[in-house]
Amino acid sequence: MGSRMERTIGKQVKLPFRRAVQISLRGIRIRFGRSLVTVSGVVLGIAFLMSNLTGQLIKKAIAHERAQRDTVNMMLSLVRAEVGSVSGKKIAVAAFGALTEADRLLLEQVVAAEPESVRGFGVGAPGVTPAAADKVGEGAALLLVLGEAGRSEIPLSTLATGMRQRVALDSQEGRVYAGTKDSSLRREPFFGKESDEQIQRMRQQARAERFRTFWIVGISLLVTVLGVANALLMSVTERFREIGTMKCLGALSAFIRTLFLIESSLIGLIGSLVGVVVGALLPLIAYGFAYRFDLVFGSMPYGLLFASAGGAVVVGTLLAVLAAIYPANFASRMVPASALRSTV
């Protein structure tokens, strides 16, 4: 570079990022009304996305909860078929491996039905008195064998020692017991395996459900991007003169671009946060009225709900930035003279 040129024309400094954040924050605050409109575009998109996700979660949870209750009810009716009313009877419980949800619910119901006593081997649950393997069955009208493990090191006959009625209901049909089979002891599974046909149908349903979810989520993402891009384009068009003026005053193109990108990521973040809350609450309340609040709130997998919320916020913010790339580039590339001429 020639020495004279260095003397007369210098290079514009790049403003620090912090300064750009300050200016765009002030811009958002000052143009609060306008920003609200842009934010509401994001809120709508993300709320739509989030309400779909939440709706899916709730539906699944309710379906699961219902299936669970059905299972437990069926188990209870089997128990009643064996002993009549549980009330006033001695019940023996043995568990191998962790209790399934249905096991736990069944146990709760049995304890709640006021039996004389519930003795348990390998079970720690409220209302259940721990007992040794050969003591657990003493005077009991029924033995319930629960838990996930497919194999037991204790012979069934040991557990049944001293039972008044030698009947065992087992939650695992295929459970294998140590020792020899005792023919005086009747062992019934709670229910048989699902048929292959049933499993096939369930798989098909799950696939259709997954496809529908993808489709809905995809559409709602598209709605979000279009909404945000549209809002940002409008806010750029509105500010042509301002952009032109800023360039006349020495703003670098890169600075204008940074300004818009920061603005849109902030708008995306705020909009997504609001959208996620709205989008999660609406279906929770709607399903709450449609079913029961305790069922909806009780069965909700909160971990998954918060994960979806986090995902939606990240997606919303990224989409807002994505949507802003075109308007921001457009704004930053404008020749100051033509930006100033516009009368918008």
Add this chain to the structure above:
Amino acid sequence: MIKGHNKTADMSKRLQDMLAGARDSAKGSYVIRAVGVRKVYKMGDSETHALRGVTLDVHRGEYMSIMGPSGSGKSTFFNMIGGLDKPTAGKVYIDQVDIAQLDAYELAWLRCRKVGYIFQMFNLIQVMSCIENVMLPMSFAGKDSEEARERALEILDLVGLRSRALHKPAEMSGGQQQRVAIARALANSPDILLADEPTGNLDLKTGEEIIDLFSHLRDTLGITIITATHDLKMLKASDRIVWIEDGRLARVSTPEEANIHLEEVH
């Protein structure tokens, strides 16, 4: 721009000798030189020849008025000499530097510190207060905000609006807004003030106040002032008057000659 610069500077001297011809001033005293500047706007099939080859030298510290009817190309010429747009053909030198050779950073520097722009529509940023408007070019120049605030107050004092520092543009009269715009243009102590019809939206009395402020600035700060107008009454303060007609430089005169011309018309 690193390679051909010295050659460009040499060439600019030769061109200057050729085109400026008889003009006797020292070369360094030209702050802006436009050489054969053309501008064609293409809109679909139609072409508008806004400038058809304008050659003009502006002396350092001079107050030049550019006269011409609406649509004659005054604003286009301002955009060219102010580095706001690129000519279709021809060259513009600011302080002997061909501005077509500047990169984005140098152009931004030029717009920030070398030239102050004033517009007919004021172009204040509506959402910012007066003082924020004045501080904006300083923040683009990287000045820290305490220093900038003090300087902004000083300049607002100079244009007589210190007490209105915290007002929004919409709360002020046209004349006051234009004075804020002048303060903003002065923020980084530019060498050149480019004012495109600065009084076009103002009544006669307010317009005259603005013109008086310009003469005052030229006298006290030694700034070069170039202003476009189509109002003959705004000419009295100028050192030279340049007449543009249909994208061409028609003639250059002094205010005295212009007055004679004015009387002849009446």
